Amino acid sequence: xxxxxxxxxxxxxxxxxxxxxxxxxxxxxxxxxxxxxxxxxxxxxxxxxxxxxxxxxxxxxxxxxxxxxxxxxxxxxxxxxxxxxxxxxxxxxxxxxxxxxxxxxxxxxxxxxxxxxxxxxxxxxxxxxxxxxxxxxxxxxxxxxxxxxxxxxxxxxxxxxxxxxxxxxxxxxxxxxxxxxxxxxxxxxxxxxxxxxxxxxxxxxxxxxxx
Ligand SMILES: N[C@@H](CCC(=O)N[C@@H](CS)C(=O)NCC(=O)O)C(=O)O
Numbered sequence: 001x002x003x004x005x006x007x008x009x010x011x012x013x014x015x016x017x018x019x020x021x022x023x024x025x026x027x028x029x030x031x032x033x034x035x036x037x038x039x040x041x042x043x044x045x046x047x048x049x050x051x052x053x054x055x056x057x058x059x060x061x062x063x064x065x066x067x068x069x070x071x072x073x074x075x076x077x078x079x080x081x082x083x084x085x086x087x088x089x090x091x092x093x094x095x096x097x098x099x100x101x102x103x104x105x106x107x108x109x110x111x112x113x114x115x116x117x118x119x120x121x122x123x124x125x126x127x128x129x130x131x132x133x134x135x136x137x138x139x140x141x142x143x144x145x146x147x148x149x150x151x152x153x154x155x156x157x158x159x160x161x162x163x164x165x166x167x168x169x170x171x172x173x174x175x176x177x178x179x180x181x182x183x184x185x186x187x188x189x190x191x192x193x194x195x196x197x198x199x200x201x202x203x204x205x206x207x208x209x210x211x
Pocket of ligand 1: 012015016017043044055056057058068069070071
């Protein structure tokens with residue numbers, strides 16, 4: 001496992017950056033939080049745009065390396081500081097499922113949940129949208145967690161942090177019904193001490209706050 005040369009999370013409270021905060025808490029390594037002033041649009045200022053030209057949080061500085069995008073941050077931290085614990089190592093057969101969920105979170109859950117929250121309907125021919133449809137997504141997620149504690153069975157991983165963050169936000173905002181195996185899975189994740197520490201560090205709001 002690598003030795004950290006200083007982890008700094010660029011963060012806005014009650015935002016998608018909560019995912020990275022939770023990941024850092026699961027790691028158990030020291031880190032700093034550099035809060036950006038949303039009201040002053042600091043994330044769009046010249047200084048921060050040098051860190052993330054997209055003007056979005058989270059961004060993570062790990063010594064001289066800068067990682068942006070929640071999925072990339074989670075994968076970087078898991079592979080570098082918790083291989084085999086928060087991510088199956090590359091030769092582990094469970095790595096395939098792990099990777100699939102990491103990209104499913106960013107490529108399917110994120111757009112579907114956000115569009116539903118904003119009540120945006122996208123009329124498109126079946127199959128034209130990369131993220132598919134709501135009914136399929138909710139069934140895929142429900143079936144994945146119905147008979148397993150975590151997405152990889154009994155091994156908690158960064159995939160649960162990615163997927164679980166988005167689902168917790170969706171249940172908290174009412175975008176998804178709080179019922180069945182999906183809600184039970186989100187409750188299991190909410191009971192994790194690291195998740196609770198992250199929520200407190202973020203300002204204490206769970207439902208509908210960050211994701
Ligand atoms: N694709 C990015 C999206 C992150 C994102 O949407 N961040 C929002 C906060 S929820 C943000 O920084 N918004 C500030 C802005 O756009 O000015 C990721 O998944 O990390």
